[in-house]
Amino acid sequence: MRGDMFIFDNVVHAFDLTEENVAGARVKSGYHHGDLVASVAKGYCKSVAVNPKLSGHAVTADFAYDYMFEKSQIDMAVAQTVPQFAYFKDGYSPAARNYELARLFPDRFVFCGGVDPIWQGLDVALSEMERQKHEWNAVSYKFYQTQYDRNWRADDEKLAYPLYEKCLKLGVNNVQFHKGMPFAFENIEDLRPNDLQKAARDFPQLTFIIHHLGIPYVDETVNIAARFPNIWIALSGWCTLYPLMPNDAMHALGKALMFVGPDRLLWGSESFLSASVQPWVDLFATIQIPEEYQDRCGYPAITEEGRRKMFGLNQARLLGIDVAAKVAEFSPRAAYA
Numbered sequence: 001m002r003g004d005m006f007i008f009d010n011v012v013h014a015f016d017l018t019e020e021n022v023a024g025a026r027v028k029s030g031y032h033h034g035d036l037v038a039s040v041a042k043g044y045c046k047s048v049a050v051n052p053k054l055s056g057h058a059v060t061a062d063f064a065y066d067y068m069f070e071k072s073q074i075d076m077a078v079a080q081t082v083p084q085f086a087y088f089k090d091g092y093s094p095a096a097r098n099y100e101l102a103r104l105f106p107d108r109f110v111f112c113g114g115v116d117p118i119w120q121g122l123d124v125a126l127s128e129m130e131r132q133k134h135e136w137n138a139v140s141y142k143f144y145q146t147q148y149d150r151n152w153r154a155d156d157e158k159l160a161y162p163l164y165e166k167c168l169k170l171g172v173n174n175v176q177f178h179k180g181m182p183f184a185f186e187n188i189e190d191l192r193p194n195d196l197q198k199a200a201r202d203f204p205q206l207t208f209i210i211h212h213l214g215i216p217y218v219d220e221t222v223n224i225a226a227r228f229p230n231i232w233i234a235l236s237g238w239c240t241l242y243p244l245m246p247n248d249a250m251h252a253l254g255k256a257l258m259f260v261g262p263d264r265l266l267w268g269s270e271s272f273l274s275a276s277v278q279p280w281v282d283l284f285a286t287i288q289i290p291e292e293y294q295d296r297c298g299y300p301a302i303t304e305e306g307r308r309k310m311f312g313l314n315q316a317r318l319l320g321i322d323v324a325a326k327v328a329e330f331s332p333r334a335a336y337a
Contacts, residue, residue: 002073002285006323008312009077009277010268011176011211011236012068012109013093014101016058021088026119026148058097059272061104068271069108072278075312075327077271078140080176081114084183086147092183095128099136107329110319112176113138117159118150126166133170139319140209141167142176146186154208155198164203174207174232174318179214179221181237193221200228207318209266212237218252226259232318233260235310236268239280242287254289254299262306266315284311 001007068074079101082093090096095113102111113132115125132138143163145152152159154177167175179193193214200208211234214221225231233256242249256265267284271277285307289299316323 001075005308006312007074007281008315009074010234010266010315011080012077012269012271013080013082014059014064014097015054015092015272016090016094016097017054017056018058019056021090026086061100064101065105067277073281076108078112079109080112080142082142082144083114083116084144085116085119087184095132110139111136112140112142114142116147117163118152119147122159122162126162129166130170133172138172140172140174140176144178146182146190148185151190154195160199164206168205174209176209176211179210179212180217181212181215192217193224196231197224200231204230206230207232209234213252222255222259225264232264232266234266234268236270239283240270242283250289250293254293254297257300258298262309263314265310267310
């Protein structure tokens, strides 16, 4: 914890960049696995050291625990699958590796599964969702709608709606959508957030989480989330955007605060792309909307209550986690200095 502030990271990924996982890709991108790390990380971590332990390796549970909970003030994290099968045999962040974090450290990690109805086929995807829930206790599912030259829409009643129906049947109340920021060669327009409007309207019981503020579609993302109470925004990628483009980052956060409010914003670090996550914690714990922007643009200041919500209380509320009870369950550890 940072003082008495509970920090629940919305998104970390147990990346697998081993030669076996990259060599088994369906699409040969022409990248070496080390180049893939640099390609993906450059949009997030250009101003900081990229994690040298990623290239050619996979994130292990012991490394993840030390990185997240021994060397930072983060209390819990959602280990999210990245079902990107075009460039990786088992996915960029395979479900099994993310589950391993939650299995070994259940007081710290929760598992977010992930499937893709294009590469796996709808029937297999639905079956896999069921298995991930029953065997691995998935609390959410991550969807990545573009795979090289293939894509699917979130409002497709035949392909996407069965996924949402399966979620509700399994008792899973939220889904995560990667929006904006194509992985490599995908069409960026296929990652606009617009297709979530009909889905949110037709499935009011389900919470749809838009990642990365939908960058570069920030205005569309904020407009949509402002109108649909069951659409939330994950600030994944925001902290790493800020050192590169502080003005754009501040405007994006200011718009989200003004139109959506702090009750439906989730802080996420995108670990383990950077060499350390603590700088992102320090940044978000102290960042403030400049008074100039408050006066000129009407953005609200970040209140202490709002910061606590975004940093972890919203994520806990979404998953029905009692923060006080959860903190009492934590294994003892030395306070991060």
